[in-house]
Amino acid sequence: MERFFPYDSFRPLQRELAAAILDGFRSGRVVLANAPTGLGKTAAALAAALAYAEEVEAKVLYLVRTKNEVLQPLSELARLRARGVEVRYAFLRNKQDMCCYGELRGLPYAEFLAECRYLRGLGKCRYYPPKPFEPEAPMAPRSFVKAACGAGTCAYESAKALALWADVVVATYFYAFSPRAEQWMDLGRSILIVDEAHSLPDAVASINSVSVTEAEVRRAKADAERYGMREAAAYLHKAQRALRELRAGPLSVGDALSLFDEPGQIERAAVEVVRLKADEGSTPYSPLVAISEFLKTLREGGRYMVLAEQSEEGLRLRAVPYDVSRIVSGVLSSAKAAALMSGSLPVDLFLKAVPLQRPPRVFDVPLDKYIGRGNFLAVVDRSVTSKYSARGEEMYKAMARRIAAAVSRRPEARSRSSPATTCLKPSGSTSRSTYRSTWRPGTPS
Ligand code: SF4
Known part of the structure; x- marks a missing residue:
């Protein structure tokens, strides 16, 4: 295991964490690791996973929640290679x-997918089919995209090809937890490391949800009328009226489907309108596609429940998986081995939400076991939140001010905080490095 560790020495408890993960893998148990930021979970988990991968000839799939979180494991892997360890790694972000x-990067995602499908289908994408692209050494995501596109090949397709033979693939949750992900990853031969696992159930629910809004139904009806799909337009008109009268709350899949009367007509209209739009040279996307996807998902069977909720686009129907825990446990039990890590994982609660087939191997280090009491300052500020919908310049400034105030309370102490870069950017002179220090556990404060 030490061979795959990218530093000269371990931090306190870091070796124990790596050993616990390796022990869990070897005993066939899912590992739940809760340990504070700064302990070095990423490097420890990679060392354990690579050691086990060598023993059982498997590959490592390191899963992160957001696209920017791929950077940390990639930098640990780069460090490992710099120490002469031949590890092949690749990354996957969204297409x-x-x-x-x-x-095309600025389009709404559904429109982008339709455009990409169309360009590929008609042979109009300059970068598709992909050409062989094998950089001499792994590259950071931005440089990789630039280099692949510069070589005339689709960066996404090239990354997928590299991921097939890599020892470690760093990817977003989507690639393991969505049925829509292309099934190129053989989970049975993969060792999963799931980072930020406290957010896994919510993220999996969101990855597997589909929705449609009143405004989309209105736009879809306009498209159907414009392209002469009279029957579909009539069904959508009826659906629009029914949505206007619907109250927020849960409804059954059958009731949601019955709002659209003839889903088959709408699905056929979606295909036809996209074709006609492509023929006339406009973006080959119509909201009919979103409604069609929504209806197809509901017709797949009883795995979903539907919630009607208010949104800026009028009433939204959102189909969410009935049982997220089944999706999560299904993926974990299909994998060769799995470790779930977080800096704030309530282990007992997590196990209630996601029952596992066997008792897990738990490694739980509360913050006050890692940093002596009196040697840290906890700040709770209810006026700031990292909730996605509340993010914005003012919120980031408020966070930056709060962190600065906390640091100034203890001028003699060193501080380590890890806000997102975007959080500190708007505060002008305040840079992320201002708050980062060389502090390590065990250093007197
Ligand atoms: S470059 Fe790749 S992602 Fe972009 S349109 Fe072409 S095939 Fe699609």
């Missing part, structure tokens, strides 16, 4: 981020 056409 739109890696598209060579900069102008």
Whole structure:
């Protein structure tokens, strides 16, 4: 295991964490690791996973929640290679981020997918089919996209090809937890490391949800009328009226489907309208596609429940998986081995939400076991939140001010905080490095 560790020495408890993960893998148990930021979970988990991968000839799939979180494991892997350890690694972000056409990156995702499908289907994408692209050494995501596109090949397709033979693939949750992900990853031969696992159930629910809004139904009806799909337009008109009268709350899949009367007509209209739009040279996307996807998902069977909720686009129907825990446990039990890590994982609660087939191997280090009491300052500020919908310049400034105030309370102490870069950017002179220090556990404060 030490061979796959990218530093000269372990931090306190870091070796124990790596050993616990390796022990869990060897005993066939899922590992739940809760340990504070700064302990070095990423490097420890990679060392354990690579050691086990060598023993059982498997590959490592390191899963992160957001596209930016791929950077940390990639930098640990780069460090390992710099120490002479031959480990082949690749990364996967979503297709739109890696598209060579900069102008397509700004489209809503569904429209982007339709455009990409169309360009490929008609042979109009300059970068598709992909050409062989094998950089001499692994590259950071941005450089990789630039280099692949510069070599005339689709960066996403190239990354997928590299991921097939890599020892470690760093990817977003989507690639393991969505049925829509292309099934190229053989989970039975993969060792999973799931980072930020406290957010896994919510993220999996969101990855597997589909929705449609009143505004989309209105736009879809307009498209159906414009392209002469009279029957579909009539069904959508009826659905629009029914949605206007519907109250927020849960409804059954059958009731949601019955709002659209003839889903088959709408699905056929979606295909036809996209074809006609492509023929006339406009973006080959219609909201009919979103409604069609929504209806197809509901017709797949009883795995979903539907929630009607208010949104800026009028009433939204959102189909969410009935049982997220089944999706999570299904993936974990199909994998060769799995470790779930977090800096704030309530282990007992997590186990209630996601029952596992066997008792897990738990490694739980509360913050006050890692940093002596009196040697840290906890700040709770209810006026700031990292909730996605509340993010914005003012919120980031408020967070930056709060962190600065906390640091100034203890001028003699060193501070380590890890806000997102975007959080500190708007505060002008305040840079992320201002708050980062060389502090390590055990250093007197
Ligand atoms: S094939 Fe690749 S480069 Fe072409 S449109 Fe799709 S994502 Fe973009």
